[in-house]
Amino acid sequence: MAVCVAVIAKENYPLYIRSAPTENELKFHYMVHTSLDVVDEKISAMGKALVDQRELYLGLLYPTEDYKVYGYVTNSKVKFVMVVDSSNTALRDNEIRSMFRKLHNSYTDVMCNPFYNPGDRIQSRWALFAVHALFLQGLPC
Amino acid sequence: VGAAAAAAAAEAEAEAAAGGSCGSGPPPLLLSEGEQQCYSELFARCAGAAGGGPGPGPPEATRVAPGTATAAAGPVADLFRASQLPAETLHQITELCGAKRVGYFGPTQFYVALKLIAAAQSGLPVRIESIKCELPLPRFMMSKNDGEIRFGNSAELHGTKVQIPYLTTEKNSFKRMDDEDKQQETQSPTMSPLASPPSSPPHYQRVPLSHGYSKLRSGTEQMHPAPYEARQPIVQPEGPSSGGPGPKPLRHQASLIRSFSVERELQDNSSNYPDEPWRITAEQREYYVNQFRSLQPDPSSFISGSVAKNFFTKSKLSIPELSYIWELSDADCDGALTLPEFCAAFHLIVARKNGYPLPEGLPPTLQPEYLQAAFPKPKRECALFDSYSESLPANQQPRDLNRMEKASVKDMADFPVPTQDVTGDDKQALKSTTNEALPKDVSEDPVKLCSFPSDLPLFCYRSYSSTSIEEAMKRGEDPPTPPPRPQKTHSRASSLDLNKVFQPSMPATKSGLLPPPPALPPRPCPSQSEQVSEAELLPQLNRAPSQAAESSPAKKDTPYSQPPSKPIRRKLRPENQTTENQEPATTVSGPASVATVKPHPTVQKQSSKQKKAIQTAIRKNKEANAVLARLNSELQQQLKEVHQERIALENQLEQLRPVTVL
Numbered sequence: 001m002a003v004c005v006a007v008i009a010k011e012n013y014p015l016y017i018r019s020a021p022t023e024n025e026l027k028f029h030y031m032v033h034t035s036l037d038v039v040d041e042k043i044s045a046m047g048k049a050l051v052d053q054r055e056l057y058l059g060l061l062y063p064t065e066d067y068k069v070y071g072y073v074t075n076s077k078v079k080f081v082m083v084v085d086s087s088n089t090a091l092r093d094n095e096i097r098s099m100f101r102k103l104h105n106s107y108t109d110v111m112c113n114p115f116y117n118p119g120d121r122i123q124s125r126w127a128l129f130a131v132h133a134l135f136l137q138g139l140p141c
Numbered sequence: 142v143g144a145a146a147a148a149a150a151a152e153a154e155a156e157a158a159a160g161g162s163c164g165s166g167p168p169p170l171l172l173s174e175g176e177q178q179c180y181s182e183l184f185a186r187c188a189g190a191a192g193g194g195p196g197p198g199p200p201e202a203t204r205v206a207p208g209t210a211t212a213a214a215g216p217v218a219d220l221f222r223a224s225q226l227p228a229e230t231l232h233q234i235t236e237l238c239g240a241k242r243v244g245y246f247g248p249t250q251f252y253v254a255l256k257l258i259a260a261a262q263s264g265l266p267v268r269i270e271s272i273k274c275e276l277p278l279p280r281f282m283m284s285k286n287d288g289e290i291r292f293g294n295s296a297e298l299h300g301t302k303v304q305i306p307y308l309t310t311e312k313n314s315f316k317r318m319d320d321e322d323k324q325q326e327t328q329s330p331t332m333s334p335l336a337s338p339p340s341s342p343p344h345y346q347r348v349p350l351s352h353g354y355s356k357l358r359s360g361t362e363q364m365h366p367a368p369y370e371a372r373q374p375i376v377q378p379e380g381p382s383s384g385g386p387g388p389k390p391l392r393h394q395a396s397l398i399r400s401f402s403v404e405r406e407l408q409d410n411s412s413n414y415p416d417e418p419w420r421i422t423a424e425q426r427e428y429y430v431n432q433f434r435s436l437q438p439d440p441s442s443f444i445s446g447s448v449a450k451n452f453f454t455k456s457k458l459s460i461p462e463l464s465y466i467w468e469l470s471d472a473d474c475d476g477a478l479t480l481p482e483f484c485a486a487f488h489l490i491v492a493r494k495n496g497y498p499l500p501e502g503l504p505p506t507l508q509p510e511y512l513q514a515a516f517p518k519p520k521r522e523c524a525l526f527d528s529y530s531e532s533l534p535a536n537q538q539p540r541d542l543n544r545m546e547k548a549s550v551k552d553m554a555d556f557p558v559p560t561q562d563v564t565g566d567d568k569q570a571l572k573s574t575t576n577e578a579l580p581k582d583v584s585e586d587p588v589k590l591c592s593f594p595s596d597l598p599l600f601c602y603r604s605y606s607s608t609s610i611e612e613a614m615k616r617g618e619d620p621p622t623p624p625p626r627p628q629k630t631h632s633r634a635s636s637l638d639l640n641k642v643f644q645p646s647m648p649a650t651k652s653g654l655l656p657p658p659p660a661l662p663p664r665p666c667p668s669q670s671e672q673v674s675e676a677e678l679l680p681q682l683n684r685a686p687s688q689a690a691e692s693s694p695a696k697k698d699t700p701y702s703q704p705p706s707k708p709i710r711r712k713l714r715p716e717n718q719t720t721e722n723q724e725p726a727t728t729v730s731g732p733a734s735v736a737t738v739k740p741h742p743t744v745q746k747q748s749s750k751q752k753k754a755i756q757t758a759i760r761k762n763k764e765a766n767a768v769l770a771r772l773n774s775e776l777q778q779q780l781k782e783v784h785q786e787r788i789a790l791e792n793q794l795e796q797l798r799p800v801t802v803l
Contacts, residue, residue, distance in 0.1 A: 108474075109474040112446065112471065112478075113446070113467045113471070113476070114467065124464065
């Protein structure tokens with residue numbers, strides 16, 4: 001479903017980026033990077049809003065002709081960015097939300113590991129293996 | 142009669158080829174003659190002495206009338222365990238037979254239990270219905286006690302050929318049965334006069350022993366002699382037991398074979414969990430639990446992530462590896478480790494340090510559910526029933542069988558350890574193996590004790606002081622675990638091996654404590670009270686280094702010990718200098734006391750000395766703390782005074798300055 005998933009730290013450096021293997025990764029890295037501006041814009045637009053699920057999910061950041069980029073931010077200003085193939089039109093908002101929720105859960109599991117220092121690259125094979133399985137292997141929507 | 146025997150033999154062979162049918166029918170607890178005899182003998186065994194039992198000769202005479210006694214739980218437990226069934230099955234059997242409800246093994250319960258064991262060994266589920274079938278006798282394997290086997294299995298073993306229940310599933314079985322048939326044939330002429338005519342149609346149909354037979358049939362050579370000699374004496378009872386059921390003898394012989402080929406059963410059963418390195422032994426489990434308690438007193442609670450992180454970091458594994466181990470073991474991903482999770486993590490660390498690669502997934506034997514059930518925390522139980530309830534899951538069986546595989550006396554002693562009184566048995570087992578275990582310390586200690594204490598000796602002391610000395614001894618001389626582990630890094634920290642740590646400190650500190658109190662009065666007591674108490678401490682330190690084996694830190698201490706004594710003698714010495722002298726003394730004395738402990742090569746295993754050593758260490762530490770606290774307060778006082786002086790000087794300066802500055 002998703003062709004690229006990225007976890008960006010608060011300071012806007014990537015903690016984890018994984019693209020679908022068939023694609024050119026550099027293109028997605030660039031797209032994720034440029035989408036960070038949009039994310040920041042949306043965050044500042046929200047202001048000091050209450051944190052709830054709705055506002056964690058940022059929605060469609062920007063579309064290109066081939067791809068759509070969705071964003072999600074956590075309470076600790078860690079951003080999740082997901083790039084989805086535009087041709088996959090059946091993907092609805094709710095599905096994107098659920099995917100982000102799963103991603104958030106996996107990220108929380110990584111955080112729970114006391115040996116993980118926040119701000120390190122996420123090298124956990126486990127927590128984000130789920131990400132890979134769910135998102136990047138083209139499971140049917 | 143001989144002809145009858147031969148005919149029966151032929152019949153049996155034909156039967157083997159054709160296959161019999163499963164018997165149906167008699168109401169529960171209707172024991173056949175053979176069964177009754179066997180069971181009564183077993184009951185007599187258990188009701189009587191645990192190990193003795195009647196000799197090979199007169200089983201016919203020992204047909205103990207049922208209802209005379211209750212079988213003692215101990216021998217019954219041993220007998221049940223010798224049946225090589227999984228503990229869960231035994232537990233079920235115990236429950237079903239009503240012994241648990243009644244609270245003892247009366248004859249009825251015992252017989253029902255035996256029949257259920259036979260059912261279980263035949264592969265039937267453990268239920269009351271199972272015993273309605275005609276069953277073979279249960280088989281028990283006791284590596285040392287042949288009498289048990291003979292009685293348990295071959296009460297009706299007689300030489301006449303019998304109808305063999307169908308073994309259609311395996312051709313091998315036919316062949317082997319043929320072998321046995323032939324051998325039995327050779328025997329049969331001698332026995333036939335004694336054996337009653339074969340029989341009774343009702344007994345004809347027996348629940349066949351399952352295809353498990355075939356698996357257990359190899360290696361028959363060793364088995365054959367035993368049945369034969371078993372058969373000889375057993376022949377006697379065959380006469381009186383009218384009705385020696387036909388099919389029994391061969392089946393029992395086969396059952397004997399099955400009982401002898403325990404290894405195969407073990408392999409079959411343990412194939413569920415072939416992960417040898419990932420199974421936690423009891424000793425390791427004890428150690429893990431104690432370490433858990435040292436971090437978190439409540440065994441049912443959990444350790445927070447930061448605490449666990451600090452603890453595991455001491456193991457000197459790399460952070461990514463530790464992170465991976467954490468992910469493996471923290472199954473619920475809550476950032477905290479419960480006791481089973483902690484044990485799994487600890488075990489993985491131990492394995493990793495021993496060179497085993499980390500698994501891709503958490504091995505089944507390390508799953509929290511498995512560990513939770515396999516090792517309930519309170520393990521001080523002696524009752525038979527409790528011992529079964531402890532080892533509830535069938536998963537336990539591979540562990541038990543794994544231990545049985547070692548097939549040594551030690552294991553027979555070890556096996557009851559987790560299920561019965563742990564410390565008592567362990568103590569005995571350990572003390573009996575003290576001397577032989579000692580040299581094994583370095584090479585075979587499966588527990589990575591010293592990887593941890595090497596980083597923090599105090600940590601080591603604290604954690605061990607919280608456990609009993611017996612457990613410390615136990616850890617020091619762990620028996621080798623199944624996996625052939627590579628050389629432990631124990632040698633790296635051998636200087637801090639627990640036993641060596643405690644032993645040498647004992648003579649040094651123990652004697653170190655005695656002299657100081659009498660030494661105080663002769664000393665010219667300074668007016669300052671602090672120096673008196675310091676004098677208390679310092680002579681100890683003086684004596685500790687002096688009495689310890691000479692090492693470089695110790696040698697350094699002796700010169701240091703002199704200057705600290707000087708301020709005591711010189712009353713007029715200003716505070717500053719006394720404190721300064723005390724500081725190096727106390728700081729040096731700290732590591733000195735630890736260092737002097739190190740080089741002691743003698744390893745003595747006396748628990749009282751260890752305790753005293755720990756107590757003296759505690760006392761010394763407390764005194765050092767007191768000294769340092771006093772020091773701190775004195776320095777604070779000085780600081781205040783100096784501050785005041787400074788303020789006064791600044792005031793003066795201010796007053797003087799305006800004159801000059803315009």
